Amino acid sequence: QVQLVESGGGLAQPGGSLRLSCAASGFTFSNYAMSWARQAPGKGLEWVSGIYSDGTDTYYADSVKGRFTISRDNAKNTVYLQMNSLKPEDTALYYCAKPKGVGVPSRTLYEYDYWGQGTQVTVSS
Numbered sequence: 001q002v003q004l005v006e007s008g009g010g011l012a013q014p015g016g017s018l019r020l021s022c023a024a025s026g027f028t029f030s031n032y033a034m035s036w037a038r039q040a041p042g043k044g045l046e047w048v049s050g051i052y053s054d055g056t057d058t059y060y061a062d063s064v065k066g067r068f069t070i071s072r073d074n075a076k077n078t079v080y081l082q083m084n085s086l087k088p089e090d091t092a093l094y095y096c097a098k099p100k101g102v103g104v105p106s107r108t109l110y111e112y113d114y115w116g117q118g119t120q121v122t123v124s125s
Helices: none
Strands: 003-007 010-012 018-025 034-039 045-051 058-060 068-073 078-083 092-099 112-115 117-122
Touching: 003 092, 018 034, 018 092, 018 112, 018 117, 034 078, 034 112, 045 068, 045 078, 045 092, 078 092
Parallel strands: 010 117
Antiparallel strands: 003 018, 018 078, 034 045, 034 092, 045 058, 068 078, 092 112, 092 117
């Protein structure tokens, strides 16, 4: 069965960095784009970033563009999110997600059928 397991969250100071990882199993990882999404306290789920199946194209929400970098290692079935210049408003539970179909990673969250359990990122001084 499909499994997505996130790790790497924690506490960071404003301006600091964290690197999230998502280990995938149970499907042909290299066939699918992957995305990260987040849910801040009291807010809805927000798409953050996506990466095409072979890693050639990446996509970002305006709120993280220039600060976050998504990447993947298809040999390790893992997708990453490098987060730099963190802000308190980046505090959220971060999820990786597998889309229902192949193609460009969608910014529409109902296009995803599997989600990890999430990893908490807290940005505070």
